[in-house]
Amino acid sequence: MNQSGKILDYDNNRLMMPNKIIEMGLLPETIFKILYQAPFGGPLYIEFGKENSRIALRKEEAEYLIVEQIR
Amino acid sequence: MKMAKNHTQILLVGNPNVGKSTIFNALCNKKQKTGNYAGVTVASHSGTYVYKEREIEIIDLPGSYSIYPDSEDEAIFSKFLIQEQNQYSGAIYILDAMNLKRGLLLFQQIQDLGTPLLLVVNQIDEAEKRGIHIDFELLSQQLNTKIIQTNAKEKIGLDELREAVHQNCFTKSESISFEIPLEQKEVVHRISSQANEKNPYKVWTLLSSEKYLGKLESVHEQLTDHDRKCIVPKRLQTQETIRRYQEIDKILPKVITKKPQFKELLTEKADKLLVHPFWGYVFFAVILLFIFQMVFFMAEYPMHWIDAGFAWLAENVKNILPEGPLGSLIGDGIIPGIGGIVIFAPQIGILLYFLYLLEDSGYMARVVFLMDRWLKVFGLNGKSIVPLISGVACAIPAIMSTRNIENVKERLITILVTPFMTCAARLPVYTIIIALVIPAKKFMGIDYRAIALLGMYLLGFVTALVSALILKKTIKQKTKSFLIMELPPYKKPLFGYDFKLMLGKVWEFINGAGRVILAVSIILWFLSYLGPKQNPDQFVATGVHLHDSYLAKMGKAIEPVVAPLGYDWKMGVSIISSFAAREVFVGTMATLYSLDDDVEEGPIVEKMRNDVKPNGEKVFTLATGLSVLVYYAFAMQCVSTIAVVYRETRSIKWTTLQLVGMTGLAYLAAFLVYQFFK
Numbered sequence: 001m002n003q004s005g006k007i008l009d010y011d012n013n014r015l016m017m018p019n020k021i022i023e024m025g026l027l028p029e030t031i032f033k034i035l036y037q038a039p040f041g042g043p044l045y046i047e048f049g050k051e052n053s054r055i056a057l058r059k060e061e062a063e064y065l066i067v068e069q070i071r
Numbered sequence: 072m073k074m075a076k077n078h079t080q081i082l083l084v085g086n087p088n089v090g091k092s093t094i095f096n097a098l099c100n101k102k103q104k105t106g107n108y109a110g111v112t113v114a115s116h117s118g119t120y121v122y123k124e125r126e127i128e129i130i131d132l133p134g135s136y137s138i139y140p141d142s143e144d145e146a147i148f149s150k151f152l153i154q155e156q157n158q159y160s161g162a163i164y165i166l167d168a169m170n171l172k173r174g175l176l177l178f179q180q181i182q183d184l185g186t187p188l189l190l191v192v193n194q195i196d197e198a199e200k201r202g203i204h205i206d207f208e209l210l211s212q213q214l215n216t217k218i219i220q221t222n223a224k225e226k227i228g229l230d231e232l233r234e235a236v237h238q239n240c241f242t243k244s245e246s247i248s249f250e251i252p253l254e255q256k257e258v259v260h261r262i263s264s265q266a267n268e269k270n271p272y273k274v275w276t277l278l279s280s281e282k283y284l285g286k287l288e289s290v291h292e293q294l295t296d297h298d299r300k301c302i303v304p305k306r307l308q309t310q311e312t313i314r315r316y317q318e319i320d321k322i323l324p325k326v327i328t329k330k331p332q333f334k335e336l337l338t339e340k341a342d343k344l345l346v347h348p349f350w351g352y353v354f355f356a357v358i359l360l361f362i363f364q365m366v367f368f369m370a371e372y373p374m375h376w377i378d379a380g381f382a383w384l385a386e387n388v389k390n391i392l393p394e395g396p397l398g399s400l401i402g403d404g405i406i407p408g409i410g411g412i413v414i415f416a417p418q419i420g421i422l423l424y425f426l427y428l429l430e431d432s433g434y435m436a437r438v439v440f441l442m443d444r445w446l447k448v449f450g451l452n453g454k455s456i457v458p459l460i461s462g463v464a465c466a467i468p469a470i471m472s473t474r475n476i477e478n479v480k481e482r483l484i485t486i487l488v489t490p491f492m493t494c495a496a497r498l499p500v501y502t503i504i505i506a507l508v509i510p511a512k513k514f515m516g517i518d519y520r521a522i523a524l525l526g527m528y529l530l531g532f533v534t535a536l537v538s539a540l541i542l543k544k545t546i547k548q549k550t551k552s553f554l555i556m557e558l559p560p561y562k563k564p565l566f567g568y569d570f571k572l573m574l575g576k577v578w579e580f581i582n583g584a585g586r587v588i589l590a591v592s593i594i595l596w597f598l599s600y601l602g603p604k605q606n607p608d609q610f611v612a613t614g615v616h617l618h619d620s621y622l623a624k625m626g627k628a629i630e631p632v633v634a635p636l637g638y639d640w641k642m643g644v645s646i647i648s649s650f651a652a653r654e655v656f657v658g659t660m661a662t663l664y665s666l667d668d669d670v671e672e673g674p675i676v677e678k679m680r681n682d683v684k685p686n687g688e689k690v691f692t693l694a695t696g697l698s699v700l701v702y703y704a705f706a707m708q709c710v711s712t713i714a715v716v717y718r719e720t721r722s723i724k725w726t727t728l729q730l731v732g733m734t735g736l737a738y739l740a741a742f743l744v745y746q747f748f749k
Contacts, residue, residue, distance in 0.1 A: 014306075014309065015303070015305050015306065016551060017309075018141065018477075018551070018553045018555060019137070019139060019141070019305065019308045019309060019312065020136065020141050020477075020553070020555045021555060022309055022312045022313060022316075023136040023137045023173075023176065023312055024136065024173065024555060024557070025172060025173050025316070027313060027316050028313075035342070036342070036346050038346070038348065038440055038441055038443065038444050039348040039349075039444070040444055041444065042440075042441075042443060042444030043440055043443050043444065043453070043554055045342075045346060045440060045558065049172070050172075050329070051169065051170050051171075051172055051173070052335065053170060053173065053557070054338075054557070054558040054559075054560075055555060055556060055557050055558060056436070056439070056440040056443075056453075056554065056555075056556050056558055057553075057554060057555045057556075058443065058553060058554045060553070061553050061554070061555055
């Protein structure tokens, strides 16, 4: 929890990726922070971008993103 | 006031959660209606207002993030926007001042499609509080549109908006802000000239959409094999979104100055508790308990008044009208029948009102976040929690609220299992049967009857989950399920708007069910008033004894079918007539018992309690009662729900399967329960 990261790119499997991920603004170079996760491997609650947008997404969707951890 | 004859239609569009409904509500002070437009069912409403003697109709479309639809809701939005382009004269685009970036994506797409647009930037006060300052003059130049600043909640900027609409300040952009990528440029231009479509972006959107947005067939026929290789709709969409965001990122730093480090304090603090892995669930349970408490206890008073009011009305009507057929039709059939519906309006209203408030405050999105992991196990989506809870009021709005579930399979399962949730229409049946067969005793201070009622709610919920699990295993569907959802900042709900919304829904319920009951009571009354002729010179016998009526003959004919469940012919008739709607059961029972001269006068429950079979046994025993309860818990006894399921699934197969499956399960379960307890 409370880990920050930067989106570098999308997974190779990008044709399977829901376009909504990009529409929501999860673009390369975006900085994000994981705030919460629902128990037992539930969805992630993340805050990202200059607007501090908050969205929920499942782990499966998050795996389409190639990210770099920021300390 | 004089009104112009040809009124103007204006669309209201934007992302979800930008204050669209607030603006709609503040603009339209006149008649609101839900309407259907040429082939497209619009989920949202339309309303009108008059400004400077001109009537303006506002059509509120569902919110969307892009013109490429992911869900049914967004499909409604895109289809209307693109296919009905000559129906409306312009669109008001609402942008949230705190999230310009996400909003501008859709704005530019709509602008590029050639729709005349007027931009409204809403919640400027909230943005300013957060240290966000926007240079509107520059933004207006960059986007080539007029901008109105509003703070709709405080009704600021609305007059300017009305004036701008009046002046027709909608601008149509001549150029296209999105440059068609080189790779597809040739195809797009060739098709535009062949199809005589001047707007290359329109052709591009047709090529990029997987689900058909427009009349695509003619375009697709013209594609060569080589074209098809460079046109992968998904890839085109991704490309477009990324490029647009790159352009938007160039504009934004010029127009926005932002003080760093503003903290969304309320939301941050509240979410520490509300999405907590333990306390979050506790809080949700408390909220649910509170709502149900309100539904049952707060509704008690108005229900009492309604009951007394209708009894008084029936009594007076019977006194005024001459003794005879008409008086008994109205006094014994229609008025009690309609009263039986109206009495549930307070419960439905209270439940819906609380649900709207939760949705509006931003809390429902957190519930979706908390429940997704658990509902996934049953083949549902976190978003299914909203239909499941509203199904406790009425399955019809609940099934319509599944439209924002993107995955087809999850949406279908949600639609199929929602009618198992104990809706308000089951309550009259449960209440009367429980009062009949469950003793009014207490166990450790808790009323047996309360436990029985709670048990019925649990039974419905568990059955919904179990059937979802079975459907998950049986439906073969490969499209990937996902959950990507905005978690909006918390805000004070619009109490007045939600109240109006609730009143509208409750009225729809009363109106719809009222008509059915009216029709059913009239038919029943005729069938019970008339009977086979008793002497040769009659055509039919009138004013017969209930036992000699056509109704009784029919009821007795179907008795063999319902006898294994422990029912007599009166209950058989009530069940058949309540195929229209569950609550009709009680109305029919009331009509039948009030027509039966053999039964002593008194409250309906007493009449039912004292009724005996020809062999002297009581009609209502524990076994019969439980059998009726179980039957109504499972059976699909509601024509309106069947119609909505068909409309939403567009599948005769699934609608029939649901009807047969639920009613079959009901018959079997009622049979087993009766045989076990007999």
